[in-house]
Amino acid sequence: MEMSHIRNFSIIAHIDHGKSTLADRILELTHAVSAREAKAQLLDSMDLERERGITIKLNTAALHYTYNGEEYNLNLIDTPGHVDFSYEVSRSLAACEGALLVVDAAQGIEAQTLANLYLAMENDLTIIPVINKIDLPNADIPKVKKELHDLLGFNDDEIVLTSAKTGEGVEQLIRKIVEVIPSPKGDRHDKLQALIFDSVFDSYRGVIISARIVNGTLRVGDTIKLMETNALFEVVELMVNTPKEVKKQELSAGEVGFIAASIKNISDIKVGDTITNALDPASERLPGYKPMKSMVFCGLFPIESNRFEDLRDALNKLKLNDASLVFEPETSNALGFGFRCGFLGLLHMDIIKERITREFNIEIITTAPSVVYEAVLTNGTIELVDAPNKMPEQTKIKEVREPYIKTSIFTPSEYIGPIMELCQDKRGNYISMEYIDSTRVNIHYELPLSEIVYDFFDKLKSYTKGYASFDYELIGYRASNLVKMDILLNGDVIDALSTIVHKDFSYNRGKSVVEHLKDAIPRQLFEIPIQAAIGSKIIARSTVKALRKDVLAKCYGGDITRKRKLLEKQKEGKKKMKQIGSVELPQEAFMSILAMDDE
Amino acid sequence: MGECLSAYVHIPFCKHICSYCDFCKMFYDETMVNAYLEALDKEIQERYDGEVLKTVYVGGGTPSILKGYQLDKLFNILKKLKRNGEYEFTFECNVSDIDEELLNILKNNGVNRLSIGVETINEKFYKFLNRYNDKEEVMTRITLAKKYFDNINIDLMYAFPGEAIADLDTDLSFFKDLDVPHISIYSLIIEKNTKLYIDNVQPIDEELDAAMYYHIIKYLKALGYDHYEISNFAKKGYESRHNLTYWNNEEYYGFGLSSGGYVSKKRYTNTRSLNNYLKGKYILEEEVMDVQTDMENEMILGLRKMKGINKDTFFRKFNSHVEDNFDIMELVKKNLLIDDNGYIYIKEDKLYLSNQILVNFIGGSNE
Numbered sequence: 032m033e034m035s036h037i038r039n040f041s042i043i044a045h046i047d048h049g050k051s052t053l054a055d056r057i058l059e060l061t062h063a064v065s066a067r068e069a070k071a072q073l074l075d076s077m078d079l080e081r082e083r084g085i086t087i088k089l090n091t092a093a094l095h096y097t098y099n100g101e102e103y104n105l106n107l108i109d110t111p112g113h114v115d116f117s118y119e120v121s122r123s124l125a126a127c128e129g130a131l132l133v134v135d136a137a138q139g140i141e142a143q144t145l146a147n148l149y150l151a152m153e154n155d156l157t158i159i160p161v162i163n164k165i166d167l168p169n170a171d172i173p174k175v176k177k178e179l180h181d182l183l184g185f186n187d188d189e190i191v192l193t194s195a196k197t198g199e200g201v202e203q204l205i206r207k208i209v210e211v212i213p214s215p216k217g218d219r220h221d222k223l224q225a226l227i228f229d230s231v232f233d234s235y236r237g238v239i240i241s242a243r244i245v246n247g248t249l250r251v252g253d254t255i256k257l258m259e260t261n262a263l264f265e266v267v268e269l270m271v272n273t274p275k276e277v278k279k280q281e282l283s284a285g286e287v288g289f290i291a292a293s294i295k296n297i298s299d300i301k302v303g304d305t306i307t308n309a310l311d312p313a314s315e316r317l318p319g320y321k322p323m324k325s326m327v328f329c330g331l332f333p334i335e336s337n338r339f340e341d342l343r344d345a346l347n348k349l350k351l352n353d354a355s356l357v358f359e360p361e362t363s364n365a366l367g368f369g370f371r372c373g374f375l376g377l378l379h380m381d382i383i384k385e386r387i388t389r390e391f392n393i394e395i396i397t398t399a400p401s402v403v404y405e406a407v408l409t410n411g412t413i414e415l416v417d418a419p420n421k422m423p424e425q426t427k428i429k430e431v432r433e434p435y436i437k438t439s440i441f442t443p444s445e446y447i448g449p450i451m452e453l454c455q456d457k458r459g460n461y462i463s464m465e466y467i468d469s470t471r472v473n474i475h476y477e478l479p480l481s482e483i484v485y486d487f488f489d490k491l492k493s494y495t496k497g498y499a500s501f502d503y504e505l506i507g508y509r510a511s512n513l514v515k516m517d518i519l520l521n522g523d524v525i526d527a528l529s530t531i532v533h534k535d536f537s538y539n540r541g542k543s544v545v546e547h548l549k550d551a552i553p554r555q556l557f558e559i560p561i562q563a564a565i566g567s568k569i570i571a572r573s574t575v576k577a578l579r580k581d582v583l584a585k586c587y588g589g590d591i592t593r594k595r596k597l598l599e600k601q602k603e604g605k606k607k608m609k610q611i612g613s614v615e616l617p618q619e620a621f622m623s624i625l626a627m628d629d630e
Numbered sequence: 631m632g633e634c635l636s637a638y639v640h641i642p643f644c645k646h647i648c649s650y651c652d653f654c655k656m657f658y659d660e661t662m663v664n665a666y667l668e669a670l671d672k673e674i675q676e677r678y679d680g681e682v683l684k685t686v687y688v689g690g691g692t693p694s695i696l697k698g699y700q701l702d703k704l705f706n707i708l709k710k711l712k713r714n715g716e717y718e719f720t721f722e723c724n725v726s727d728i729d730e731e732l733l734n735i736l737k738n739n740g741v742n743r744l745s746i747g748v749e750t751i752n753e754k755f756y757k758f759l760n761r762y763n764d765k766e767e768v769m770t771r772i773t774l775a776k777k778y779f780d781n782i783n784i785d786l787m788y789a790f791p792g793e794a795i796a797d798l799d800t801d802l803s804f805f806k807d808l809d810v811p812h813i814s815i816y817s818l819i820i821e822k823n824t825k826l827y828i829d830n831v832q833p834i835d836e837e838l839d840a841a842m843y844y845h846i847i848k849y850l851k852a853l854g855y856d857h858y859e860i861s862n863f864a865k866k867g868y869e870s871r872h873n874l875t876y877w878n879n880e881e882y883y884g885f886g887l888s889s890g891g892y893v894s895k896k897r898y899t900n901t902r903s904l905n906n907y908l909k910g911k912y913i914l915e916e917e918v919m920d921v922q923t924d925m926e927n928e929m930i931l932g933l934r935k936m937k938g939i940n941k942d943t944f945f946r947k948f949n950s951h952v953e954d955n956f957d958i959m960e961l962v963k964k965n966l967l968i969d970d971n972g973y974i975y976i977k978e979d980k981l982y983l984s985n986q987i988l989v990n991f992i993g994g995s996n997e
Contacts, residue, residue, distance in 0.1 A: 554836075556966075556983060576837075578836075579837050580817075580839050580982050580983070581982070581986050582982050582983065582984050583860075583988075584860065584861055585814070585861050586860075586934060587638075587689075587873065588875075588882055588884055588889070588890050589884060589888060589889050590890065591876065591892070591897065591931070592899055595992075597985075598988055598989055602989050602992040605989060
């Protein structure tokens with residue numbers, strides 16, 4: 032395919048604004064799938080994944096479209112929508128020349144849409160604004176057009192109106208893609224440079240790489256070299272999705288596809304690395320990506336300590352298509368061997384936890400999420416502290432700094448009050464507020480990142496009935512009066528339960544934490560005193576009373592099977608708890624140290 | 631061993647539905663009862679293998695609400711179950727059903743043990759249970775029953791919302807006056823599918839619940855009752871031989887709606903659907919007990935008895951030592967089990983926490 036006839040694009044949208052349905056319509060109209068085959072939301076379909084034998088997290092589809100009698104190759108590269116994944120968005124955007132900015136005709140622009148849009152603009156992508164869901168009874172097209180104009184400077188004639196549901200406007204949109212989005216630059220006869228933007232592990236074919244060919248041509252049988260790791264492989268298969276898997280003999284500049292090369296060793300593949308031809312290598316690597324810094328850290332510990340190596344293996348496999356996941360071994364006196372893991376945000380953390388449990392069948396305990404603090408020592412050096420128990424001794428510390436963020440909270444104006452209250456409670460400083468139109472505002476606050484890692488999203492959602500959307504950017508470190516608060520169970524410090532708290536709030540936090548722990552720790556055979564301490568000073572205490580009753584009272588013939596099932600269930604529950612000394616702790620206990628009192 | 635020596639027969643009909651009851655039961659209806667007895671007859675004929683039984687237990691529901699001719703019919707059916715010379719034959723009775731006519735029928739048909747649900751004579755609590763238990767009437771009827779039967783069990787329930795130890799003492803002193811040789815005690819459990827659950831009744835504080843349990847033990851022991859199982863007390867020689875079948879992990883038939891049985895190494899549960907039962911679809915689910923599960927059950931059930939597990943019996947049954955299958959030492963070290971004189975048992979002060987101990991016997995030995 033001539034490069035002038037290739038268009039690489041992605042779709043940027045807030046969750047629920049109709050990205051997947053729009054993608055489906057585009058697939059249908061480009062005859063990638065017949066209407067009969069077109070089941071809802073093809074790009075997300077599990078059947079497809081089974082057919083390909085690989086689980087593709089980041090999807091791409093190569094489509095054919097005839098425009099003015101000429102055939103075009105349109106590569107649709109899917110992106111995740113959530114704020115945590117701006118890094119992945121930037122990965123897929125780097126493989127594109129254009130992006131569709133999809134905005135819901137009833138909801139208007141949201142905070143996350145903007146964040147991803149700015150990323151696209153940074154990558155010099157050509158943007159096509161799309162107002163979707165115009166069939167909705169409460170669609171307000173003039174209002175959303177005005178938002179696109181006022182906030183982002185788009186003119187009426189640039190905006191495409193669609194209903195992915197009915198198909199209206201989608202044909203026009205595809206024409207616009209061909210007309211507006213530039214064809215890729217690059218030289219197919221130059222030395223090979225291909226950018227790895229994703230990879231997954233397939234048990235039959237090894238690592239499968241998603242790559243964008245920037246320069247040169249890649250052929251089946253070529254020996255390739257990965258420029259960062261210097262690993263060499265022979266290309267076994269080249270494929271594109273249409274969205275059925277289609278084998279290719281070659282991929283050349285401007286094209287996007289999958290590469291299988293019998294790659295067994297996961298660590299050889301780094302997303303953002305450049306592939307070149309080993310026999311005729313390019314002299315330079317492509318710019319690649321700046322890996323995003325982890326914002327949130329927590330410890331992951333297998334409940335059964337003999338599964339430590341399995342957990343390492345699972346993390347390695349997950350890292351394969353998620354370079355943003357970082358981890359290193361960590362030892363806890365309480366929890367044994369595990370890993371300190373860094374995440375882009377809380378959703379990212381939840382997804383990884385979920386995948387470890389579901390896909391790898393490892394029961395894990397996660398410690399409460401923490402941010403990275405800077406401890407400035409009296410000797411002038413700065414230590415990065417990504418876990419509370421790594422905080423140096425108080426006497427050696429000159430000051431502690433914590434990361435701050437600036438928020439953009441898009442909300443209907445009636446929720447301004449509750450949101451401001453929430454931000455104040457979280458040690459926020461008000462900066463400014465902009466009216467987007469007469470009913471919606473964008474609120475900016477400065478907040479310590481540590482205050483949003485636990486329940487900020489949930490609270491924001493419940494305070495605004497789900498109407499507010501939220502995005503943030505890191506604005507740097509600031510000195511705060513922070514101290515480490517330890518938790519003692521049965522008189523022993525449990526390192527995995529320590530937290531960093533603001534000194535002014537420490538007494539209240541301590542009280543709240545011991546009370547929450549009291550409720551989270553099930554009664555056991557003996558009484559468990561709980562204490563919160565700063566240094567050697569106890570600031571709060573509580574007690575889990577000893578269990579007094581746990582018995583199957585009457586047990587007759589007909590009951591035996593049922594009673595046994597009850598015991599089996601109880602045993603399952605125990606398996607999800609971590610034995611620390613003589614105390615059994617459930618997962619909730621580790622999270623409860625961040626829980627705040629709801630008035 | 632291995633041979634079935636006991637049978638439980640379920641009669642799922644009641645005049646009143648007690649607020650706490652999650653057993654399988656329905657309102658009494660004469661036609662329905664007759665149809666049910668037909669089906670019960672068929673089930674027994676189909677499934678009973680002719681063993682000579684040492685215990686039979688007719689429970690419910692309320693078996694005593696059957697009319698005279700229905701009782702005759704029931705006992706005719708039960709005649710098919712062969713009994714040995716020292717058999718125990720228990721029949722569950724509601725207090726208000728006890729009269730000379732009933733007692734004569736029972737006596738004439740070989741019943742030699744009664745189990746009577748008294749629960750409480752405290753008016754505010756028996757009303758809460760949706761029962762009726764006038765103190766004088768209970769005394770009169772049980773006194774009458776004692777003229778016909780010496781082997782009688784009565785049930786005591788405790789831990790009602792709002793109950794104090796003093797309330798419990800009223801019941802205990804009444805039970806003392808009834809002077810029967812066997813007493814079963816249960817704390818109120820709010821089970822799903824009961825009126826109490828629907829009414830969102832909350833259990834009492836577990837400290838008080840436990841205090842009541844140990845109070846009862848002390849009280850009954852002082853009266854000369856032997857505390858021989860978690861919930862059961864008996865004067866010497868009056869232990870329930872039928873229930874010991876369960877706790878000794880021995881086999882038994884379960885006949886009737888919702889009954890459970892354990893026959894030829896298979897544990898089964900009968901259907902709870904009267905419709906299916908009448909159509910002859912008796913069994914809802916069954917599961918073969920492999921050796922591991924069987925050994926686990928031996929422990930879980932056996933440790934209900936104060937005497938506990940006899941290690942020799944365990945060895946004879948499984949041809950393997952109990953210590954080779956379960957980490958007994960560890961539990962002894964934690965002071966959860968006593969290993970003494972050939973028996974393994976749970977000490978009385980840990981009895982009310984026995985699930986915490988039993989759970990270690992589920993799914994293989996403790997890790």
